[in-house]
Amino acid sequence: MKKLKNIEELKDFRDKCAEKFSGPDKIRIIVGMATCGIAAGAGEVFDSIAGEVMKLGLGDKVTVVRSGCMGACHAEPTVEISIPGEESVLYGNIDSQRAKVLVKNHIMRNEVVTELVLEKAYETIS
Amino acid sequence: MNKVNITINDMNISVPENYTVLEAAREVEIEIPTLCHLNLHDLKAVNRSASCRVCVVEVEGRGPLSPSCSTYVSEGMVIKTNTPRAVKARRTMVELLLSDHPKDCLTCEKNQQCDLQKLAANLGVREIEYTGAQSTYEKDNSSYSIFRNLDKCVLCRRCETMCNEVQTCGILSGMDRGFETVVGPAFGLPMIDTMCTFCGQCVAVCPTAALTEISNVRQVWDAINDPDKFVVVQTAPAVRVALGEEFGMEPGTIVTGKMAAALRRMGFDKIFDTDFAADLTIVEEASELIHRVQNGGRLPILTSCCPAWVKFFEHQFPDLLDIPSTCKSPHEMFGAIVKTYYAEKFKIDPHKIVVVSVMPCLAKKYEAARPELSGKGMQNVDYVISTREAAKMIKEAGINFINLPDEGFDNPLGESTGASVIFGTTGGVIEAALRTAADWLTGESLEKIDYHQLRGLEGIREGTVNIGGTDFKIGIAHGLGNARKLLEDIRAGKTEYHAIEIMACPGGCIGGGGQPYHQGDSDIIKKRAEAIYREDKGKAKRKSHENVNVIELYKEFLGEFYGEKAHELLHTKYQKRELI
Amino acid sequence: MSTKKQLRIALKNCGVIDPENIEEYIARDGYMAIANILTEMTPEDVIEELKKSGLRGRGGGGFPTGLKLEFARKNKGKKKYIICNADEGDPGAFMDRSILEGDPHSILEAMVICGYAVGAGNGYIYIRAEYPLAIERLKIAIKQAYKYGLLGKNILGSGFSFDIELKYGAGAFVCGEETALINSIEGNRGEPHFKPPYPAEKGLWDMPTTVNNVETLANVPAIFNMGAEKFASIGTKTSKGTKVFALAGNVNNVGLVEVPMGTTLREIVFDIGGGITGGKGFKAVQTGGPSGGCIPVQFLDVPIDYESLREIGSMMGSGGMIIMDEDTCMVDIAKYYLEFTTDESCGKCTACRIGNKRLFEMLEKITEGKGTEEDLVKLKELGEIIKDTSLCGLGQSAPNPVLSTMKYFYNEYEAHVRDKICPAGICSSLTKFEINKDKCIGCTLCAKACPAACISGKVREPHEIDQDKCIKCGACYKACKFDAITKS
Numbered sequence A: 001m002k003k004l005k006n007i008e009e010l011k012d013f014r015d016k017c018a019e020k021f022s023g024p025d026k027i028r029i030i031v032g033m034a035t036c037g038i039a040a041g042a043g044e045v046f047d048s049i050a051g052e053v054m055k056l057g058l059g060d061k062v063t064v065v066r067s068g069c070m071g072a073c074h075a076e077p078t079v080e081i082s083i084p085g086e087e088s089v090l091y092g093n094i095d096s097q098r099a100k101v102l103v104k105n106h107i108m109r110n111e112v113v114t115e116l117v118l119e120k121a122y123e124t125i126s
Numbered sequence B: 001m002n003k004v005n006i007t008i009n010d011m012n013i014s015v016p017e018n019y020t021v022l023e024a025a026r027e028v029e030i031e032i033p034t035l036c037h038l039n040l041h042d043l044k045a046v047n048r049s050a051s052c053r054v055c056v057v058e059v060e061g062r063g064p065l066s067p068s069c070s071t072y073v074s075e076g077m078v079i080k081t082n083t084p085r086a087v088k089a090r091r092t093m094v095e096l097l098l099s100d101h102p103k104d105c106l107t108c109e110k111n112q113q114c115d116l117q118k119l120a121a122n123l124g125v126r127e128i129e130y131t132g133a134q135s136t137y138e139k140d141n142s143s144y145s146i147f148r149n150l151d152k153c154v155l156c157r158r159c160e161t162m163c164n165e166v167q168t169c170g171i172l173s174g175m176d177r178g179f180e181t182v183v184g185p186a187f188g189l190p191m192i193d194t195m196c197t198f199c200g201q202c203v204a205v206c207p208t209a210a211l212t213e214i215s216n217v218r219q220v221w222d223a224i225n226d227p228d229k230f231v232v233v234q235t236a237p238a239v240r241v242a243l244g245e246e247f248g249m250e251p252g253t254i255v256t257g258k259m260a261a262a263l264r265r266m267g268f269d270k271i272f273d274t275d276f277a278a279d280l281t282i283v284e285e286a287s288e289l290i291h292r293v294q295n296g297g298r299l300p301i302l303t304s305c306c307p308a309w310v311k312f313f314e315h316q317f318p319d320l321l322d323i324p325s326t327c328k329s330p331h332e333m334f335g336a337i338v339k340t341y342y343a344e345k346f347k348i349d350p351h352k353i354v355v356v357s358v359m360p361c362l363a364k365k366y367e368a369a370r371p372e373l374s375g376k377g378m379q380n381v382d383y384v385i386s387t388r389e390a391a392k393m394i395k396e397a398g399i400n401f402i403n404l405p406d407e408g409f410d411n412p413l414g415e416s417t418g419a420s421v422i423f424g425t426t427g428g429v430i431e432a433a434l435r436t437a438a439d440w441l442t443g444e445s446l447e448k449i450d451y452h453q454l455r456g457l458e459g460i461r462e463g464t465v466n467i468g469g470t471d472f473k474i475g476i477a478h479g480l481g482n483a484r485k486l487l488e489d490i491r492a493g494k495t496e497y498h499a500i501e502i503m504a505c506p507g508g509c510i511g512g513g514g515q516p517y518h519q520g521d522s523d524i525i526k527k528r529a530e531a532i533y534r535e536d537k538g539k540a541k542r543k544s545h546e547n548v549n550v551i552e553l554y555k556e557f558l559g560e561f562y563g564e565k566a567h568e569l570l571h572t573k574y575q576k577r578e579l580i
Numbered sequence C: 001m002s003t004k005k006q007l008r009i010a011l012k013n014c015g016v017i018d019p020e021n022i023e024e025y026i027a028r029d030g031y032m033a034i035a036n037i038l039t040e041m042t043p044e045d046v047i048e049e050l051k052k053s054g055l056r057g058r059g060g061g062g063f064p065t066g067l068k069l070e071f072a073r074k075n076k077g078k079k080k081y082i083i084c085n086a087d088e089g090d091p092g093a094f095m096d097r098s099i100l101e102g103d104p105h106s107i108l109e110a111m112v113i114c115g116y117a118v119g120a121g122n123g124y125i126y127i128r129a130e131y132p133l134a135i136e137r138l139k140i141a142i143k144q145a146y147k148y149g150l151l152g153k154n155i156l157g158s159g160f161s162f163d164i165e166l167k168y169g170a171g172a173f174v175c176g177e178e179t180a181l182i183n184s185i186e187g188n189r190g191e192p193h194f195k196p197p198y199p200a201e202k203g204l205w206d207m208p209t210t211v212n213n214v215e216t217l218a219n220v221p222a223i224f225n226m227g228a229e230k231f232a233s234i235g236t237k238t239s240k241g242t243k244v245f246a247l248a249g250n251v252n253n254v255g256l257v258e259v260p261m262g263t264t265l266r267e268i269v270f271d272i273g274g275g276i277t278g279g280k281g282f283k284a285v286q287t288g289g290p291s292g293g294c295i296p297v298q299f300l301d302v303p304i305d306y307e308s309l310r311e312i313g314s315m316m317g318s319g320g321m322i323i324m325d326e327d328t329c330m331v332d333i334a335k336y337y338l339e340f341t342t343d344e345s346c347g348k349c350t351a352c353r354i355g356n357k358r359l360f361e362m363l364e365k366i367t368e369g370k371g372t373e374e375d376l377v378k379l380k381e382l383g384e385i386i387k388d389t390s391l392c393g394l395g396q397s398a399p400n401p402v403l404s405t406m407k408y409f410y411n412e413y414e415a416h417v418r419d420k421i422c423p424a425g426i427c428s429s430l431t432k433f434e435i436n437k438d439k440c441i442g443c444t445l446c447a448k449a450c451p452a453a454c455i456s457g458k459v460r461e462p463h464e465i466d467q468d469k470c471i472k473c474g475a476c477y478k479a480c481k482f483d484a485i486t487k488s
């Protein structure tokens, strides 16, 4: 990567990145991996999800992301699944077992695992 | 300086814009109590830690109370200094301080000289509302000079400002947190293991008895009372212009005669004068200077009569150990001469002689214990007491100092010239040396001997003196921070001086760590300096090499100036010390 | 709940992007704010825009950020500095840590913006060493930003250069105070000095400096992306935008929340926080960190902002929010907070060093049942003097927990000193354990558990506690399987 030399280069690059991360076929599984999540076992959850995604051959479609805090400390580890065109779903109290269930049910069968859903109680400024 | 208009206790006044509220209040005779505040203008030593909170006042528009010592005035400021709210807060601060204080004033070293005690009295504190834990710390009497009793520390941080900012020694700093906070050397080291110079400037500004000198009063009384001992006392030049203050006399009163009388009545066997040795020092130092100039020796030559300065450069500038003069400090020369020449001449067993120095200085207590300053198993000087300790002893002895008749020193070691007197103030040593060097180099007896260009209280001064067609470039620094600047320039090869005088204490020895407490008033130091020059003017002889007893000493005993015997007895060497 | 109570501005990327990948940040318009500023705005414009947004410091004081930058811009200095205050010393607070761990680039971008506004070329992030993950992610972010030319020389070809360095704090609470922080960066003892001079006049190395909190900074790029008007349309009259709180204590949904200024405490505690744990009653909420105040139930509906919280005896602080249920002893709570601030006091000034210690000792006395009514008078009087007389914000606010609990829960103080009881049964010296003769079956479990051997009674007969010998440890209370021991 060369240094960005002006605002146009930044804009171009932004568009490229946006495409890369949020194309119509890009499913994102986000694992909350701030200090609190990691302490609650988000590391294993991440590994478990990543492993399951590989095992099921979903590598092309699904990006597993290590992210920051989602705010729900009372239900760490938390995982958010966003499928283009659908409302994203936030899950709480995930362990490595439940993580596999999420991948199988939510991604493979498109079934929301309702008993693990956390209300996503916030809006984000645009 | 621009002025601003302010209202203080309903008075409208106009004051310079760089004034603090405290300074503004004092303009109109409003007293605000202070404790941590310290402003020695002429010496550029200012402590504005704003830590004691004893000086708080109400400033309109500011939420909490403002410390008047550190709050600067601004246009339109409205200040009230004596509202119940401010007065109550101030008194509470003092009560809180006292609630964590031993309160054993009656037996305290600082009794009647203590700012905290005065403050409590002035505020009319009669009971202390708050009680609770009191901090206790181990007392530090590890050094020969400084006694630390942190139980009495009010954390004003004046000592720190003095040590770190004025002296740039960095020994003292705040440590730990909360109620356990203390001021002291890093890692809680005892003072003796640090690079403390023992200048005693921290002691000079400490408002309480948290920092005082290590007292030698008992040992000196014991020696006096021991019939087997021959106890001689010598007094440094700066003592005679300050001692009177301890007895309520005006700063700057010269009490040489009363001092000699008092010491005699206390029972010292001989009353001598360090001034004699100061003349001796000049004769040696001027010889050394001329020797270096004529033999291509290393220049500049630095004076070495201040032991705090000596220790400072041993720690801080070990690469420059060859530039200071090798002359011992005057009182050490004196001790060496008493235990050799004088003992021989008057047939006294030198082992029975006890040499006591009355000094404005705490570093000299440490110096007296330096192993190299000895001969034949005897230290050159046995005990050093400060001006303050001398005053205590005079009081203990029941002597009515103020009404004493003037008496003289004993001979032969009591004779002195004006040149030796000015040793006591910054610039004096070098002026004295020039008076002698100039006569020697020109071979004449010069009339013009007042080197006014070298006097004053500016931290670093320089001047060029023409002697017989040669320009001598002179540097003077007082205060170790200023000394450091000069030395760093020398190290970097930026300046070329022939001779430099350095005194560790701001103002020179008149501002020494063992002098009567100036309680933050730098005018006192100025008055002492004026007295020094008055005493010099009043002397019949004003050049060291004209001291007849000094000349006799060389003739009878030492031989040549700067000669072999002189080297053995009057010169010393320096050593590299660690930076800790 | 139909409408969402939370609005994320500062946290907008947290939990959304991969903080270790600059491309994800850029994909969400990262670094667009600084790019636009560098191409289109003068430093004065930037300051004007921030002033218009109404953004105020989130680190505690609530000082208008635009104004702060303006002061630093106007003051002359050979160099100027921007410092990000990531010391976050409040126990239980982790707002700043979460932002740094979840969205480090937003902080870097904000610092460049501030640097441009002030005319500073150097920035420091002062972060506590106990935040290894945040440090790691910041390091990665800084490296990436340099690589992409978004930090360093000639950013985006604008001619403006800005460098950022990390500085580590040893974790002293007071080092979060800006003048102490500056002392600490300079290698001196971390203790505050009297202001003025403010950092904007004489800060790091005596040069004009702005110190900004992490959350404050996190809002900055967002403000330029959304426009100052939009930001200013959120919140209350005096306080714009949102505030992040770390909810903790006896509340069901502990965690990090971001709400518009003007949200009520009730909404936060009950709607977002899900109410009190165990279905217990609400007693108070403590805001403002260890030196904030305790807010009782009657203020649950106050829309919170900087001013309203101050009015009810607390403060915004950096965003700690601790919820207490009905079993909480407010005297004990006050003592707990005061113990923290007393320990963390830098010890410089008399009012705080000795004053707070004395306050603490009085509270100790009271919780041990040795307090007098006179102590209550003194407690209040001294607390107010300490607030009025201390040198820095720590001492000026340390008595808040005491004063606010005295104001709203005076009856509890009275109970401790007059009746010698702790109504919540927390202060162990004041609790009394008694055996209910009707319930006791004489199983002897309590007697065996008692370390003071002060329970007597025959097997299968009701036991009795010798109140004079009881050390109030509560071992019997825990041991009894028949609920026969009461605690009062």
Ligand SMILES: Cc1cc2nc3c(=O)[nH]c(=O)nc-3n(C[C@H](O)[C@H](O)[C@H](O)COP(=O)(O)O)c2cc1C
Pocket: C056, C057, C058, C059, C060, C061, C062, C063, C065, C085, C086, C087, C088, C089, C090, C173, C174, C175, C176, C177, C178, C179, C211, C212, C213, C214, C216, C217, C318, C392, C393, C394
């Ligand atoms: C005792 C004390 C501790 C503080 N700790 C912090 C802290 O951890 N983080 C912080 O951002 N500000 C802290 N502050 C406030 C800072 O002094 C300063 O006001 C703030 O960093 C300014 O940033 P802002 O204007 O963005 O809020 C503290 C203040 C005090 C008095």
Ligand code: SF4
Pocket: B101, B102, B103, B104, B105, B106, B108, B109, B110, B111, B112, B114, B115, B116, B117, B152, B208, B209, B210
């Ligand atoms: S230091 Fe001062 S106040 Fe303290 S005991 Fe000594 S004289 Fe009294």
Ligand code: SF4
Pocket: B146, B159, B162, B163, B164, B167, B169, B170, B171, B172, B195, B196, B197, B198, B199, B200, B201, B202, B203
């Ligand atoms: S004696 Fe001098 S060097 Fe030593 S601590 Fe005191 S001020 Fe510092």
Ligand code: SF4
Pocket: B152, B153, B154, B155, B156, B157, B158, B159, B160, B183, B202, B205, B206, B207, B208, B210, B211
């Ligand atoms: S030792 Fe003396 S000068 Fe130093 S802080 Fe304590 S009271 Fe002040």
Ligand code: SF4
Pocket: B198, B199, B305, B306, B307, B308, B309, B360, B361, B362, B363, B364, B503, B504, B505, B508, B509, B510, B511, B512, B513, B514
């Ligand atoms: S200047 Fe004088 S009083 Fe001060 S340390 Fe040196 S010799 Fe002692």
Ligand code: SF4
Pocket: C174, C191, C192, C344, C345, C346, C347, C348, C349, C350, C352, C353, C390, C391, C392, C393, C394, C395, C396
């Ligand atoms: S108020 Fe407390 S923390 Fe602040 S300067 Fe005073 S002693 Fe230090």
Ligand code: FES
Pocket: B033, B034, B035, B036, B037, B049, B050, B051, B052, B053, B054, B055, B056, B067, B068, B069, B070
């Ligand atoms: S004299 Fe002003 S705060 Fe101490």
